[in-house]
Every structure is written in C-alpha cells, then in structure tokens.
Amino acid sequence: MSVWEAMEFLNELVDDSDPDLDLPQIEHLLQTAEAIRADGQPRWFILAGLIHDLGKILCLWGEPQWSVVGDTFPVGCRYSEKIVYYEAFQQNPDWHNKHYQSETGIYEPGCGLEKLMLSWGHDEYLYHVVCDYLPAPALAMIRYHSCYPIHREGAYKHLLTGADQTNLNWVRAFNRYDLYTKRDEKMNVSQLKPFYQDLISEYFPEKLAW
Ligand SMILES: [Fe+2]
Incomplete structure (x- = not known):
C-alpha cells in the first residue's frame, strides 16, 4: 500500500481516543x-505531519484500538503516575512483577530514549515502516508523539540522556501542530494532492510512494 493509499484507507477509522x-x-x-x-x-517536517498517524491503519486490520491509539509509555x-488512567495498570500482570516495577526496571539509568521499549501503538509501528527513509528529527516526531508522559509531563528523566532533549524538543515542536490544527475547516484534498505526492516521492522509494 502506498502512503497516499494508506491515507485514504485510514479515512474509514474513527479514533475513540481522540x-x-x-x-x-x-x-x-x-x-x-x-x-x-x-x-x-x-x-x-511537513512530511512527518502528513504521515504521523498513518500507523492507525492497524485498527482497520483488526488490532483493537487500545493497542493502537492513546498515549504510549515505557x-x-x-509506571509513572503521570500516565493517563494510571490506576488501570493494577490490572496489568507487570504491576505485580517487582523487577518491572523498580525505578529503572530492565534499563540502566540514563540509557537513553532509543533504548526504551515503549508500549505498542501506531507511533512505534509507523516508525518501523519509515525508519530507513526520514531524517532523525522526523523519526523522533513519529515515534514519540503519543508519549505524553515523557515529552509533556517530564517523567522518566532518570532514563534519558542530555542528547534526548534535542529529539524531545522536536517532538514538542511537532505536537503544537498536532493539537492545535484540529479544526472543522475543510481541506481541498484534490487541490493539495499534487504537492503531497511530490513530497512523498522525494523521501520514499517507489513501492511506498505510489
Ligand atoms: Fe498520533
């Protein structure tokens, strides 16, 4: 499926978490x-904005929404208490595993964002699809945009490096557009299509572009 086809396919989805x-x-x-x-x-940056939620097509292939949309976390x-619906973790088997519930758990202190295993969702899925084609800041925006506990709440600092702040700043810069562009204003899809097809072709190989 090409990027544009995936965008059209995704149109069938209503995201319950939004x-x-x-x-x-x-x-x-x-x-x-x-x-x-x-x-x-x-x-x-524009391309990252265009495709950032494309991983939600997982829902249309039968993945339940709880494992695709919503906030992500290490x-x-x-678990940080800053994660939305924190109390629901009591029903997760990991809650009762002392090793997984220590401050650093399976990680070394200061191991860095890239070493963290995040909960599965549309961010992580799309990151793996596009990781060979986009520059690092665009990949950070795609991979971490739902990780509100880290990029908005400042949780898990003890697992991050100083260098992670650069990527997190990109994610925050991106997030302003993700949140504040949701309006009822209609987009002229057919008029915009040529610009975006050109942009998609610039970064993706033919098999993904068309
Ligand atoms: Fe998203």
Missing part, C-alpha cells in the same frame, strides 16, 4: 501538514 476530532483522518493529516508548511518549516519499569 476527544476533539470530528474530522476524517485524512483531513487531520492534511491540516497538520498544512499548518507546518504555512510556518515555513523544512519539507521533512514498559519494563515502574
């Missing part, structure tokens, strides 16, 4: 990308 979105998914992707473009950001160490 509180402020009556829009079809393709509109949200285009609104995010257009807001980034209007601010004169680099082309890879597994294998103590």
Whole structure:
C-alpha cells in the first residue's frame, strides 16, 4: 500500500481516543501538514505531519484500538503516575512483577530514549515502516508523539540522556501542530494532492510512494 493509499484507507477509522476530532483522518493529516508548511518549516517536517498517524491503519486490520491509539509509555519499569488512567495498570500482570516495577526496571539509568521499549501503538509501528527513509528529527516526531508522559509531563528523566532533549524538543515542536490544527475547516484534498505526492516521492522509494 502506498502512503497516499494508506491515507485514504485510514479515512474509514474513527479514533475513540481522540476527544476533539470530528474530522476524517485524512483531513487531520492534511491540516497538520498544512499548518507546518504555512510556518515555513523544512519539507521533512511537513512530511512527518502528513504521515504521523498513518500507523492507525492497524485498527482497520483488526488490532483493537487500545493497542493502537492513546498515549504510549515505557514498559519494563515502574509506571509513572503521570500516565493517563494510571490506576488501570493494577490490572496489568507487570504491576505485580517487582523487577518491572523498580525505578529503572530492565534499563540502566540514563540509557537513553532509543533504548526504551515503549508500549505498542501506531507511533512505534509507523516508525518501523519509515525508519530507513526520514531524517532523525522526523523519526523522533513519529515515534514519540503519543508519549505524553515523557515529552509533556517530564517523567522518566532518570532514563534519558542530555542528547534526548534535542529529539524531545522536536517532538514538542511537532505536537503544537498536532493539537492545535484540529479544526472543522475543510481541506481541498484534490487541490493539495499534487504537492503531497511530490513530497512523498522525494523521501520514499517507489513501492511506498505510489
Ligand atoms: Fe498520533
């Protein structure tokens, strides 16, 4: 499936975790990308905006929404109380595993963001699909945009490195567009399509581009 086909396919999905979105998914992707473009950001930044939620197509292949959408968080160490619905972890078998519930768990202190195993979701899935094709900041935006406990709440600092702040700053820069571009304004999909097809071809090999 090409990127554009995936965008059209995703249109069938209604994300139950999204509180402020009556829009079809393709509109949200285009609104995010257009807001980034209007601010004169680099082309890879616009592309990250366009595709960041494409991993949600997992839901359309039968994955339950709880394992695809919603916030992500590190597994294998103590759950931060800043994770949304923290109390629900009591029903997770890891809650009763002392090793997994210690401060650092399966990790070394300061091991860095890349070494953390995050809960599965649309971010992680799409990251693995596109990791060979996009620059590091775009990959950070895609991989960590739902990891609110880290990029918004500042949790898990003891597992991060100083260098992670650079990537997290990109994620925060991206997040402003993701949250604040959700409006009811209609996007002219057919008018915008040529620009975005060009952008997709610039970064992705033919098999993904068309
Ligand atoms: Fe997302």
